[in-house]
Amino acid sequence: MNNILVARNIEKSYESGPKLLRVLDNISLEVPEGRILFIVGPSGAGKSTLLHIIAGIDTPDKGDVMINGLDYRKLGGRKKSRLINSDIGFIFQFFHLLSEFTAVENVMLPALIRGENRKKSREKALGLLENLGLGKRAFHKPFQLSGGEQQRVAIARALVNEPGIVFADEPTGNLDKETGGEIISVIRKLSSENSKTFVIATHDYNLVSEGDNIVKLVDGRVVK
Numbered sequence: 328m329n330n331i332l333v334a335r336n337i338e339k340s341y342e343s344g345p346k347l348l349r350v351l352d353n354i355s356l357e358v359p360e361g362r363i364l365f366i367v368g369p370s371g372a373g374k375s376t377l378l379h380i381i382a383g384i385d386t387p388d389k390g391d392v393m394i395n396g397l398d399y400r401k402l403g404g405r406k407k408s409r410l411i412n413s414d415i416g417f418i419f420q421f422f423h424l425l426s427e428f429t430a431v432e433n434v435m436l437p438a439l440i441r442g443e444n445r446k447k448s449r450e451k452a453l454g455l456l457e458n459l460g461l462g463k464r465a466f467h468k469p470f471q472l473s474g475g476e477q478q479r480v481a482i483a484r485a486l487v488n489e490p491g492i493v494f495a496d497e498p499t500g501n502l503d504k505e506t507g508g509e510i511i512s513v514i515r516k517l518s519s520e521n522s523k524t525f526v527i528a529t530h531d532y533n534l535v536s537e538g539d540n541i542v543k544l545v546d547g548r549v550v551k
C-alpha cells in the first residue's frame with residue numbers, strides 16, 4: 328500500500344529549567360493512503376507534539392517527515408504555506424472556529440486564502456456542511472451551535488481544500504460520549520467513501536476498532 332506520509336527518527340525535546348526534557352524519542356511511522364491511523368497513549372505521552380510535527384505545524388529537532396514524497400521542511404516559506412493550506416487539513420481539539428463568522432464563512436475561509444473565488448468557495452462550503460448534516464445550520468455563528476456541530480464545522484473547514492491527509496487532535500475530547508461517537512463515524516465514513524487519509528491523536532482507546540492502524544506512544548516512545 329502507498330504511504331502518503333512517512334516520518335523517520337523524529338526527536339523533540341523541550342527545555343525544562345536547566346534540563347532538557349525529551350518528549351519524542353526516535354519516532355518513526357508510516358501512514359497508508361486512504362486509511363485512518365490512530366496515535367494513542369496516555370496524557371503527556373507526546374501525541375499532540377508528534378501530530379503537530381508530522382502535520383508541519385511544529386518542527387522536530389531531528390528526523391524527517393515526507394508527505395507525498397516531499398519534505399516540506401526543505402521547501403521555502405510560500406511553498407510550505409501553500410502545502411499546509413491545501414495538502415493537509417487540521418482539526419483542533421477546541422474547534423478554533425472564528426466566533427464573528429457564520430459556519431459557512433468559517434468553512435469558506437481556507438478556500439478564499441487559497442485563491443478560490445467567493446462563489447465557488449461558498450458553494451463548496453455549503454455542500455460540505457450539507458454532507459455533514461449541517462445544511463440548516465450554515466448561517467449560525469459558533470455560539471449558536473452545539474459542541475458536536477461546531478466540531479463538524481471544523482471538519483468541513485479541514486476538508487474544503489480537498490487535502491489528501493487530515494490530522495485531528497482529540498477530535499472527540501471535548502464532546503460527550505455519544506456526540507464523540509457520531510464524530511468518529513463521520514470521519515470513518517469520509518475515509519471509506521472518499522478514501523481520505525486521517526491521522527487521529529487520542530487518549531480514548533474506545534475510538535479504535537479492529538483493523539485500524541495504531542501507533543501507541545508512552546513517554547515519547549512507540550510501544551506498539
Ligand SMILES: Nc1ncnc2c1ncn2[C@@H]1O[C@H](COP(=O)(O)OP(=O)(O)OP(=O)(O)O)[C@@H](O)[C@H]1O
Pocket residue numbers: 341342350368369370371372373374375376377530
Ligand atoms: N511548549 C512546550 N514546552 C515544554 N514542554 C512541553 C511543551 N509542549 C509540550 N510539552 C511537554 O511535552 C509532553 C508531551 O506533551 P503533548 O501535548 O504532546 O502530550 P499529549 O500526549 O498530547 O497529552 P494529552 O493527552 O494530555 O493531550 C508533556 O509532558 C508536556 O509537558
Ligand SMILES: [Mg+2]
Pocket residue numbers: 374375376496497
Ligand atoms: Mg494532546
